[in-house]
Ligand SMILES: Nc1nc2c(c(=O)[nH]1)N[C@H]1C(S)=C(S)[C@@H](COP(=O)(O)O)O[C@H]1N2
C-alpha cells in the first residue's frame with residue numbers, strides 16, 4: 295500500500311470534515327430542523343465563553359457577531375479535521391475511528407439541545423455517515439487502503455515506513471507511475487490528479503452544502519414568516535389610544551411606538567428557535583396547587599389584554615438604543631398564576647425558554663396589579679421569530695434579562711433561594727428594576743448646527759414610576775426644564791424637547807437628566823451595566839457655526 299503524503303492526509307481530513315458539516319447543515323434545513331452541528335458547537339461556545347469575551351465580541355462585530363462565530367467554529371473544525379487527517383499517514387484505522395467518534399459526538403451535541411427534534415438528529419447522523427464515507431474514499435484514493443480488507447500488518451508497515459516516505463513522496467513524479475498500475479491491486483491508489491479531483495469534489499459538496507443550508511435558512515425565514523401570519527383575536531381589553539402630544543414633533547427622535555422590526559434584539563440564541571405553534575405548549579407549575587398546560591389555541595381563546603409597555607435591556611449603555619415601546623397583546627400572568635394557585639412559600643417565578651434560557655422574576659411583579667403578560671403580539675401583529683414567536687413574557691418595570699423570556703415554554707413558581715436564572719449564574723443581579731433614565735436623540739453626537747436657536751430632544755423612561763420631568767443643560771450651565779410629551783402611562787417612555795435660545799458659535803455640549811414620579815433624580819454617577827444597569831447622564835457634543 296502506498297503511504298500518504300502530509301498534504302493528502304491533511305486534505306483528506308479537512309475535506310471529510312467539510313462534507314460532514316456541509317451536508318449536515320443543508321440536510322438540517324431540508325428537514326425543517328433548526329440546529330445543525332455547526333450551530334450546536336456555536337451555541338456551546340457561547341455558553342462556555344466568559345461573559346467579558348462575549349461582550350468584547352459583540353462590541354467588535356456588532357450584529358455580525360453570530361456570523362463571525364459560525365465562521366470561526368467552521369474554520370477551527372476544518373483545521374482540526376485536517377490534523378486528524380494527518381493520522382492517516384501512520385494509523386488509518388485510528389484516523390477513521392477518531393473522525394467517526396468526533397462526528398458522533400457532534401451529533402450527540404445536536405441531540406442534547408433542548409430545541410432539537412428528530413429532524414436535527416437525523417440530519418447530523420446522515421451528515422456524519424457521508425463525512426465518514428468521504429474520508430474512506432479519500433483514504434483509498436490516497437493509499438489504496440481498504441477498511442477491513444487489509445490485514446493489520448499492512449497498516450503497521452505503512453506506519454514503520456512513513457519517515458522515509460516523506461522524502462519520496464515529495465518528489466511527486468512517483469505518483470503518476472504508482473497510480474493506476476500501482477502495487478495495491480484493486481485497492482490501487484489513485485494518481486495525484488485523481489486524489490485531488492476527489493478531494494476537490496468533497497470540498498465542493500461540503501461548501502455547497504453550507505451555502506445552500508444558509509440560503510435555505512434565509513429563504514425559509516420568509517416562508518416561515520408568512521406561515522405565521524396568524525390573525526390575533528381582538529383583545530378583550532384594548533389599550534387606550536396613544537394620547538395626542540405623546541410625540542414632540544422633532545425629526546430624529548425615536549418614534550413613540552417602535553415597529554417590531556425596529557425593536558432591538560438581545561438574546562443568546564444563535565438562530566432564533568423556529569417553533570410550530572401547533573405543538574407549542576406553556577406549562578405553569580412548581581410551587582402551585584394545580585399545575586396545568588396551555589396550547590397556543592387555548593391561549594388565544596382567553597381574555598387577552600393589550601398594554602403599552604417600554605421594554606429595556608440592562609446592557610443598554612448611557613445614550614444607547616436597547617429599548618423600545620410596543621403595544622403588547624397577551625394574557626395577564628397574574629390570572630394564570632391565580633388559576634394554578636401559588637403556594638405561600640413561593641417568592642419567584644423562573645420562566646424557561648425552549649432554548650434553555652431562564653429569567654427570575656419576583657413573584658410580586660407578576661401578581662400585583664401591573665400589566666405582566668404572556669404576550670402573543672406586538673402592535674397588533676403576532677410576534678416575529680426573533681422577538682419570541684409564539685409567546686414571550688413582558689413585565690413592566692423590570693429589565694428584560696429578569697423578565698422578558700422569549701420562546702417561553704414554562705412558568706415555574708419557585709423561590710430565589712432555590713433556583714438561579716441564566717444571567718444570575720453569570721454575575722448579574724437576580725432582581726433588577728428599571729432605573730429612571732433619559733437619552734438625547736437630537737442633535738446627534740458632533741453634529742453641526744447653524745447659529746441661533748438649537749432644538750434638543752429625546753426620550754426618558756422610568757417604568758412603573760412614570761417620568762415626572764426632564765431637565766437639560768447647555769455646557770456647564772443651569773438645569774432647565776424641558777417640555778415633556780403627553781404621558782400614555784407610567785410604563786411607557788416619554789419624549790421631551792427643548793429649545794436652547796441663541797447658542798453662540800463654537801463647540802458645545804448638552805446633558806439630560808430625568809426625574810421619576812417617586813422623586814428619584816437620575817444619578818450622574820457613571821457605572822457599568824453589570825450587575826444591574828449602567829447609570830450616568832447622557833451628554834452630546836455638537837458644533838454651532
Ligand atoms: N429566550 C430568551 N429570552 C430572552 C433573552 C434570551 O437571551 N433568550 N434575552 C432577554 C433580554 S436580555 C432582553 S433585553 C429581552 C430583549 O427582547 P427583544 O430581543 O425582543 O428586544 O429579551 C429577553 N428574553
Ligand SMILES: [Mo]
Nearest residue numbers: 607608694695
Ligand atoms: Mo437585556
